[in-house]
Amino acid sequence: MSSTSDLLPQAKRQKMGKLIGTHNGTFHCDEALAVFLLRQTASYRDADLKRTRDPAVLDTCDIVVDVGAVYDGSKQRFDHHQRGFTEVFGYGFNTKLSSAGLVYKHFGKEVISNTINIPINDPKVETLWLKMYREFIEALDAIDNGIAQYPNDIKPKYCNRTDLSSRVGYLNPAWNQFTDAPIVDAQFVKASQLTGEEFLGRLNYYANAWLPARDILTASVAQSKQTLDPSGKIILFEQSLPWKEHLFELEADPSSNVEANAAVYVVYPDETGGNWRIQAVPVSPESFDSRKALPEAWRGLRDEELSKASGIDGGIFIHASGFIGGNKTKEGALKIAQAALEI
Structure with a gap:
C-alpha cells in the first residue's frame, strides 16, 4: 500500500x-x-x-x-x-x-x-x-x-x-x-x-576549560582586593590556570570588576602543587615586557642566595628577566610580590 x-x-x-x-x-x-x-x-x-x-x-x-x-x-x-x-x-x-x-x-x-x-x-x-x-x-x-x-x-x-x-x-x-x-x-x-x-x-x-578560568579570575580579583591588596596590584590564585588573555579582556570591559592596568603581580601554585610562583603581569598577553618586573637585584638568584638577598625564606629562583619567580610557600610568594611593589 x-x-x-x-x-x-x-x-x-x-x-x-x-x-x-x-x-x-x-x-x-x-x-x-x-x-x-x-x-x-x-x-x-x-x-x-x-x-x-x-x-x-x-x-x-x-x-x-x-x-x-x-x-x-x-x-x-x-x-x-x-x-x-x-x-x-x-x-x-x-x-x-x-x-x-x-x-x-x-x-x-x-x-x-x-x-x-x-x-x-x-x-x-x-x-x-x-x-x-x-x-x-x-x-x-x-x-x-x-x-x-x-x-x-x-x-x-x-x-x-x-x-x-x-x-x-x-x-x-x-x-x-x-x-x-x-x-x-x-x-x-x-x-x-x-x-x-x-x-x-x-x-x-x-x-569547559578556557571559559571557566574567566570565572575563577573574576572571583580571585574580588577576593584578593578584599583580603589581600585593596589596590588590586596583587592577584592570588589558589590554582594554576590560563589567566593572561582573560585578564586583559576583562580589563577592557567596563562592566567587569577588573580595573584596567591595576594588576602588577599574580601569585599561584605551580603545576606540581608543591611550590608557588610570582609572575609579573606583561604589558600585553603576548609581550615579554612586564608592567613591573621583579627587582633587578634578585634576578638570576636561586635558593639560599635568593632568600638572603630578598630577606624572604623559601626562595627558589627569580628569572634573569624578572618576569617570574618561585618560592616554596604561598606566604613566601606573597611576600616577594609585596616587597617587589615597594622597590
Missing part, C-alpha cells in the same frame, strides 16, 4: 524535509564546515545535501552555501564569490568572510547554545562565539579568500600543509584519478565531518 508521500511529485516530497545546497566538484574547507554547522541547528539538523551548480536545482534548496552568487540571510543564501562582496564578521574583525564565516555569523550562536546546552542569550555564548571566530573560523575565511597572513610578503622559512584547509583539500581526488560524482560527494561528507570534529573539539575546550 502506498504512503501519502509516495503519491506526491518528487519536488513536493523533497520539500517535506529540508535541503542544503552547495556546489559539486572540488570542495573546500569553508563549505565543508558550513554544511556541518548547519546540521547542528534545529532547522537543518536532519537536512539532506545536494551538491550541484544547476541554478534550477539550487532554487529547490532551503539554504544554499558557497554557490549561487547571492548573499541574503533573509533568503538563506550564503555565497561570497560574487563581485562586490565585502561582508566581514564585525566586532573588530576585518577579514572577508567565506561561506564558513557567513554561516557561523548567522548560526554560530545557536550552534554553541545547542552544543554546550546553555541558553542562547547567556553571555557565555557570545564570549565563545567571538573566541571561536578569532581562534578557528577567521583563518578559514582568510585562506579561502586568498588573504595572506603576513601582508608584507615575507617569505616563510618552511612550508606548512598540515592546517585544516590543506587536509580538507587532500580529500579531493587527485587530478589523475578517475572519479564520478558519488565518490566525490562521499569524500565531501568525510571533509565535512573532519571540519566538524575539529570545530566541536575546539569548542569543547573553550567551553
Whole structure:
C-alpha cells in the first residue's frame, strides 16, 4: 500500500524535509564546515545535501552555501564569490568572510547554545562565539579568500600543509584519478565531518576549560582586593590556570570588576602543587615586557642566595628577566610580590 508521500511529485516530497545546497566538484574547507554547522541547528539538523551548480536545482534548496552568487540571510543564501562582496564578521574583525564565516555569523550562536546546552542569550555564548571566530573560523575565511597572513610578503622559512584547509583539500581526488560524482560527494561528507570534529573539539575546550578560568579570575580579583591588596596590584590564585588573555579582556570591559592596568603581580601554585610562583603581569598577553618586573637585584638568584638577598625564606629562583619567580610557600610568594611593589 502506498504512503501519502509516495503519491506526491518528487519536488513536493523533497520539500517535506529540508535541503542544503552547495556546489559539486572540488570542495573546500569553508563549505565543508558550513554544511556541518548547519546540521547542528534545529532547522537543518536532519537536512539532506545536494551538491550541484544547476541554478534550477539550487532554487529547490532551503539554504544554499558557497554557490549561487547571492548573499541574503533573509533568503538563506550564503555565497561570497560574487563581485562586490565585502561582508566581514564585525566586532573588530576585518577579514572577508567565506561561506564558513557567513554561516557561523548567522548560526554560530545557536550552534554553541545547542552544543554546550546553555541558553542562547547567556553571555557565555557570545564570549565563545567571538573566541571561536578569532581562534578557528577567521583563518578559514582568510585562506579561502586568498588573504595572506603576513601582508608584507615575507617569505616563510618552511612550508606548512598540515592546517585544516590543506587536509580538507587532500580529500579531493587527485587530478589523475578517475572519479564520478558519488565518490566525490562521499569524500565531501568525510571533509565535512573532519571540519566538524575539529570545530566541536575546539569548542569543547573553550567551553569547559578556557571559559571557566574567566570565572575563577573574576572571583580571585574580588577576593584578593578584599583580603589581600585593596589596590588590586596583587592577584592570588589558589590554582594554576590560563589567566593572561582573560585578564586583559576583562580589563577592557567596563562592566567587569577588573580595573584596567591595576594588576602588577599574580601569585599561584605551580603545576606540581608543591611550590608557588610570582609572575609579573606583561604589558600585553603576548609581550615579554612586564608592567613591573621583579627587582633587578634578585634576578638570576636561586635558593639560599635568593632568600638572603630578598630577606624572604623559601626562595627558589627569580628569572634573569624578572618576569617570574618561585618560592616554596604561598606566604613566601606573597611576600616577594609585596616587597617587589615597594622597590
